[in-house]
Amino acid sequence: MAVWLSPTLLARYLLTAVLVLGLTLGLPPGPGARPLAPALPVQPAQAALPNPLGGANTVPPLGVQRVGVLEVSPVTLDGRELFEIASPAVFNRDQPEQQVPVEVRAKQIEVNLNQVITQALNYAEASAEVGEAGAPPADFMTVTIETVNDLPVLFSTVGPLAEPKVLLTVTDSDAQYHGLSEAELAERWAGKLEQSFQRAWASRQPEARQQQGQRLLLILLASLLLTLALAGSWQVLGWRKQALERQQAQESQDRAADPSRLPPSPPRYWFSPAQRLQLVAFFRWLMFWGIAFVWIGGLAASLNLFPQTRRYASSLFTVPVLLLVTWFIASLLNRLANIGIDSIAQAWEKNDLGTVQNLEHRSMRISTIISAAKGVKTVLIYALAVVSLLQVLRLAPASVLAFSALAALALTFAAQNLVKDLVNGVVILLEDQ
Numbered sequence: 223m224a225v226w227l228s229p230t231l232l233a234r235y236l237l238t239a240v241l242v243l244g245l246t247l248g249l250p251p252g253p254g255a256r257p258l259a260p261a262l263p264v265q266p267a268q269a270a271l272p273n274p275l276g277g278a279n280t281v282p283p284l285g286v287q288r289v290g291v292l293e294v295s296p297v298t299l300d301g302r303e304l305f306e307i308a309s310p311a312v313f314n315r316d317q318p319e320q321q322v323p324v325e326v327r328a329k330q331i332e333v334n335l336n337q338v339i340t341q342a343l344n345y346a347e348a349s350a351e352v353g354e355a356g357a358p359p360a361d362f363m364t365v366t367i368e369t370v371n372d373l374p375v376l377f378s379t380v381g382p383l384a385e386p387k388v389l390l391t392v393t394d395s396d397a398q399y400h401g402l403s404e405a406e407l408a409e410r411w412a413g414k415l416e417q418s419f420q421r422a423w424a425s426r427q428p429e430a431r432q433q434q435g436q437r438l439l440l441i442l443l444a445s446l447l448l449t450l451a452l453a454g455s456w457q458v459l460g461w462r463k464q465a466l467e468r469q470q471a472q473e474s475q476d477r478a479a480d481p482s483r484l485p486p487s488p489p490r491y492w493f494s495p496a497q498r499l500q501l502v503a504f505f506r507w508l509m510f511w512g513i514a515f516v517w518i519g520g521l522a523a524s525l526n527l528f529p530q531t532r533r534y535a536s537s538l539f540t541v542p543v544l545l546l547v548t549w550f551i552a553s554l555l556n557r558l559a560n561i562g563i564d565s566i567a568q569a570w571e572k573n574d575l576g577t578v579q580n581l582e583h584r585s586m587r588i589s590t591i592i593s594a595a596k597g598v599k600t601v602l603i604y605a606l607a608v609v610s611l612l613q614v615l616r617l618a619p620a621s622v623l624a625f626s627a628l629a630a631l632a633l634t635f636a637a638q639n640l641v642k643d644l645v646n647g648v649v650i651l652l653e654d655q
Contacts (some may be wrong), residue, residue, distance in 0.1 A: 453513065
């Protein structure tokens, strides 16, 4: 016996299935997903969240890239990336056992490099042995390579009488990741380290500090001028917004006082008064965010000038700036979608024909549909922004999403009446009941 389903009943079934799937399915990050934020030395606050279900913590922290059975992390000096090191992947960071995570190894190498710079500054100050233009002699800071346990080890020597200091050991994992032999990779890294030592030394001289101070003043002055320009534009747009609001209020009062009187023919504009008001509010919002980004960028550029604070320019601003950028993009998409929905609604209201009663009915229906569409659109945009942010920050492992899916499924069954009312409301809007 054939069973016939009405369009209304079919729509209800489809909407119910979509709601249940949307509430119960998680969005775990793909196996090859990489963070959008720049690679940074791993700090304790950047580690992945613990597994709430009690399983192994298999997600590498922010700044660590997993490539097959290897994990890669950058080595930085004065906030600048020198090279990448690799170590065998640690698939359970809660219990690494005898394995050393790659971020721990990278942090130890960075500590060794900074100790060499400090030792060089102390040696130069004590012996007053400085060459022309504030640069050290050629043999002041040298990097040598020696073989220990069949692996090349990089040493640094500060001054002719100082004992060599171990910087790092070139391992098989490093050579495998870079596609070179251990000896070739050690030679390449030794050259980079000597150049970075010379650059670090030069950036700490009095002449360099004077230039850094002058650049700091220019950055602060430019930030102040941009802030004044944006704040002035924001104020002018505010006056324009108030004028448009007064104009709309006056037109509404005139229509309420005499509905039969036709309004005067306004000059031709590309946009209606309501659309102009929306655009003015949108540009004021952009001016506000512009001021925020100017000072965030100015502060980050100021910290990036000095070698002692350059690493904080990235470590302190990565997560906060990522949060602000995500919020800005989600708000921008939300406002642009509002403008698009309002434009569609105005075109719909102008193009339909009918009696006065039908016009009133159509106006109420359009208003209801537009309000519902804006609410659904806002929820979807911000939900996608939150999920994307969690994936970028490595804070949404599959176990957390699975736990969220179970909770959502429980809420779905507990709030069946709410879901039923939501589906019925959508059907009422679609069928114009």
